[in-house]
Amino acid sequence: MDFRIIVALxxxxxxxxxxxLGGPIPVAMLTPLLSQIMPxxxxxxxxxxxxxxxxxxxxxxxxxxxxxxxxKLLLPAAVVGVVIGSLLLRYLADSGQDVAIKLILGxxxxxxxxxxVASSRLTAVRYEPRQWHGWLAGWGSGFGSALANVxxxxxxxxxxxxxxxxxxxxxGTTSLFFAIVNALKLPFVLANKNILDFHLLLSIAWALxxxxxxxxxxxxxxxxxxxxxxxxxxxxxxxxxxxxxxGDAISKMAG
Numbered sequence: 001m002d003f004r005i006i007v008a009l010x011x012x013x014x015x016x017x018x019x020x021l022g023g024p025i026p027v028a029m030l031t032p033l034l035s036q037i038m039p040x041x042x043x044x045x046x047x048x049x050x051x052x053x054x055x056x057x058x059x060x061x062x063x064x065x066x067x068x069x070x071x072k073l074l075l076p077a078a079v080v081g082v083v084i085g086s087l088l089l090r091y092l093a094d095s096g097q098d099v100a101i102k103l104i105l106g107x108x109x110x111x112x113x114x115x116x117v118a119s120s121r122l123t124a125v126r127y128e129p130r131q132w133h134g135w136l137a138g139w140g141s142g143f144g145s146a147l148a149n150v151x152x153x154x155x156x157x158x159x160x161x162x163x164x165x166x167x168x169x170x171x172g173t174t175s176l177f178f179a180i181v182n183a184l185k186l187p188f189v190l191a192n193k194n195i196l197d198f199h200l201l202l203s204i205a206w207a208l209x210x211x212x213x214x215x216x217x218x219x220x221x222x223x224x225x226x227x228x229x230x231x232x233x234x235x236x237x238x239x240x241x242x243x244x245x246x247g248d249a250i251s252k253m254a255g
Contacts, residue, residue, distance in 0.1 A: 003037050004207075010034060011050050011207040015214015018054040019061070020171060021221050024152030025234040027051070028112045031149045032105045032245040038200070040101035041093035045189045045196035046204065047149050048182060050211055055179035057215045058171075065172035067164070071180075073131065074138035074155070078181055081142025081151075086188035089147050093194040099252045101148075106246030108150040113239045115153040116231075133158060145181050146188070152178075 010033065013026035034043035092101050137158030145151025155177065164170045189196045221230075 006033055006037055007204045007207045008210060011210040012214040014050050014054040015211040016218040018058040019215035019218020021218035025238055028109060028150050029238050029241055032109050032241050035102055035105055039098050040105055041195050042197055044149055046200055048185060048189050051182050053211050055182055057212055058175035059179055062172035062175050065168050066176045067169055067173045070173055071177055073134040077135040077138035078142035081139040082146045082184045085143040085146025090192050099249050102245055102249040105148050106242050106249055108148040109242035112150055112153055116235055142181055146185050
C-alpha cells in the first residue's frame with residue numbers, strides 16, 4: 001500500500017478513536033500497519049506524535065470529566081512500565097532486531113483482538129477489587145504502550161471490572177491516563193534516532209490536520225453509525241493485520 005495512504009489512514013484512525021468511535025481498536029492498528037512500510041521501531045516512534053495531538057483533543061473534549069483517584073492509583077506503576085518498555089524497545093532498536101519487534105507487535109496486536117472478544121464477559125464477572133489490581137493494570141498499560149503502542153487491554157479490562165456507571169467519566173479518565181502515559185514515552189523516543197527519525201516525522205506533517213478532522217467525525221458518527229458494527233469491522237481488520245505481521249516476522253526468522 002502507498003506510504004501516503006497508510007499515513008493518512010493512521011492519522012484519521014487516531015482522530016476517530018479519540019473522538020470516541022471504535023475505542024482503542026483503530027489506534028491498535030496503527031503500529032503494525034506502519035511497520036509494513038518502515039522499520040518496526042520507527043513505526044512505534046512515529047505514531048507517538050500524532051497520538052499526543054489526539055490526546056490533547058480528547059482532553060479538550062472531556063476536560064475534568066475524569067476520576068482523579070483512579071488516575072493516582074494507576075499512574076505510579078504505569079511510569080515503571082513505561083520505563084521498562086522504553087528501555088527494551090531501545091535495546092531491540094539499537095541491536096537491529098527489527099524482526100523481534102515485529103514479532104512483539106504481532107503478538108500484542110493479537111492480544112488486543114482476544115481481549116476485545118472476551119471483554120463483553122468482564123462486566124458479568126463477580127469481582128472483588130484490590131489495590132494491587134490497579135498497580136498491575138497500570139504497569140501492563142505503561143509497558144505495552146511503550147513497547148508497541150498497545151497499552152489499552154490491561155487498562156480497559158481493569159476499568160470495566162470497576163463497573164463505572166458514567167461512560168463520560170470512563171472516556172475522560174481513559175483520555176487523561178493515556179495522554180500522561182504517551183507524554184512519559186516522549187523523552188525516550190526523542191533520545192533515539194533509531195526509534196524516531198525527524199526526517200520521517202517531517203514527511204508525515206501534512207497528514208496531522210486529519211487528526212482533528214477524524215476526532216470530530218468520531219464524535220459525530222458515534223450518534224449516527226452503529227458503534228458495535230464499526231468496532232466489529234475494525235476487529236476483523238486488526239485480526240488480519242496481526243496474523244499478517246506475525247507471519248511476516250516468523251517467515252523472516254525462518255529464512
